[in-house]
Amino acid sequence: MNAKKRAFSGIQPTGKVHLGNLLGAIRNWVDLQDVYDCTFCIVDWHAMTVDYDPSQMRARILDCAVALIASGVDPNRCTLFVQSDVPEHTELAWYLMTCAPVSRLELQTQYKDKSAQHAENLNAGLLTYPVLQAADILAHRAEVVPVGEDQAQHLELSRELARKFNNRFGFVFPEPETVLTPARRILGTDGKAKMSKSKDNTLDVLATPDELWAKLRGAVTDEQRLRRADPGRPEVCNVFSWHRLLSPETTVAEIEGACRAASIGCIDCKKKFHESLLAALDPIRAKAEALYANPDAVFAMLAEGAAKARRSARETMALARARCGFGPPPV
Numbered sequence: 001m002n003a004k005k006r007a008f009s010g011i012q013p014t015g016k017v018h019l020g021n022l023l024g025a026i027r028n029w030v031d032l033q034d035v036y037d038c039t040f041c042i043v044d045w046h047a048m049t050v051d052y053d054p055s056q057m058r059a060r061i062l063d064c065a066v067a068l069i070a071s072g073v074d075p076n077r078c079t080l081f082v083q084s085d086v087p088e089h090t091e092l093a094w095y096l097m098t099c100a101p102v103s104r105l106e107l108q109t110q111y112k113d114k115s116a117q118h119a120e121n122l123n124a125g126l127l128t129y130p131v132l133q134a135a136d137i138l139a140h141r142a143e144v145v146p147v148g149e150d151q152a153q154h155l156e157l158s159r160e161l162a163r164k165f166n167n168r169f170g171f172v173f174p175e176p177e178t179v180l181t182p183a184r185r186i187l188g189t190d191g192k193a194k195m196s197k198s199k200d201n202t203l204d205v206l207a208t209p210d211e212l213w214a215k216l217r218g219a220v221t222d223e224q225r226l227r228r229a230d231p232g233r234p235e236v237c238n239v240f241s242w243h244r245l246l247s248p249e250t251t252v253a254e255i256e257g258a259c260r261a262a263s264i265g266c267i268d269c270k271k272k273f274h275e276s277l278l279a280a281l282d283p284i285r286a287k288a289e290a291l292y293a294n295p296d297a298v299f300a301m302l303a304e305g306a307a308k309a310r311r312s313a314r315e316t317m318a319l320a321r322a323r324c325g326f327g328p329p330p331v
């Protein structure tokens with residue numbers, strides 16, 4: 001018997017994996033691999049809700065898998081798979097759709113944001129996005145979902161849908177608990193918005209040192225510090241908030257004191273952060289290069305993960321179908 005709780009989480013293969021994903025989700029996934037029975041999913045169906053080039057999708061999935069594995073997600077210690085390899089997720093999404101009030105879906109913040117961004121392609125998939133997300137989680141009867149803060153509202157809906165389904169048809173799904181990561185909301189280089197693949201404000205995990213410096217150089221700091229001689233305010237500076245997440249404690253203390261005393265400027269502070277960033281990302285980039293040398297091996301790991309995930313989702317769907325009155329009566 002497996003005594004560990006089941007955990008599930010997902011990531012879209014959209015753009016490059018960035019520092020927000022790494023610190024807001026992936027690091028936590030890596031730490032939780034031995035605590036829970038973990039399943040992690042590359043959610044390509046979710047990525048269909050915006051326009052994309054189908055000929056690029058396989059490369060995007062590879063990029064995402066490489067970044068995850070190079071960051072420490074270990075297919076031998078968890079189940080790592082691609083959503084579209086497990087059709088049970090869409091079947092369950094339909095069942096859950098019949099439990100989801102349209103008015104409730106329209107209130108989701110992400111839907112409101114995305115529908116403003118993609119007014120020319122306001123498809124039903126954008127509206128029902130969180131229902132598919134609930135299906136991802138519930139298809140594996142996950143009890144724990146580690147995510148960044150931006151996903152908390154979607155997970156509230158997942159719990160509601162589990163409750164509604166169970167009340168309507170009989171118990172199938174435990175209500176999944178949200179586990180927020182210690183770094184729950186990383187801001188982008190603009191210092192204002194959440195670091196996000198849909199904005200040009202990311203520090204990408206697999207970027208080269210020069211590319212990272214180019215992004216970092218222009219990153220917004222304390223906007224009231226106009227001259228180097230002005231004392232800085234680390235508490236409002238986004239680059240300092242990144243230091244707190246990645247730099248050694250002694251560096252953080254030094255930077256804080258020197259910034260307040262105006263003995264260093266913002267560029268000095270960014271150079272120090274560049275060092276901390278490379279210390280964290282160099283080993284990941286090296287592992288990624290090795291993985292890119294053999295993409296077939298990466299796809300083979302994903303296929304193995306999909307076989308495991310299908311077994312788990314099929315078991316759930318056998319029960320869910322029976323509860324809904326489909327197929328032969330339960331024995």
Ligand code: TYM
Pocket residue numbers: 008009010011012013020021022023024025026043046132133134136137145146147148149150151183184185186187194195196
């Ligand atoms: P996605 O691909 O946007 O992000 C993947 C994970 O990274 C976290 N994250 C952040 N955390 C902190 N600061 C940031 N700036 C930041 N940007 C991203 C997200 O919170 C997330 O944990 N809808 C989901 C994917 C999904 C999913 C699921 C997640 C589909 N099915 C089932 C959990 C369970 C999404 O678009 O994540």
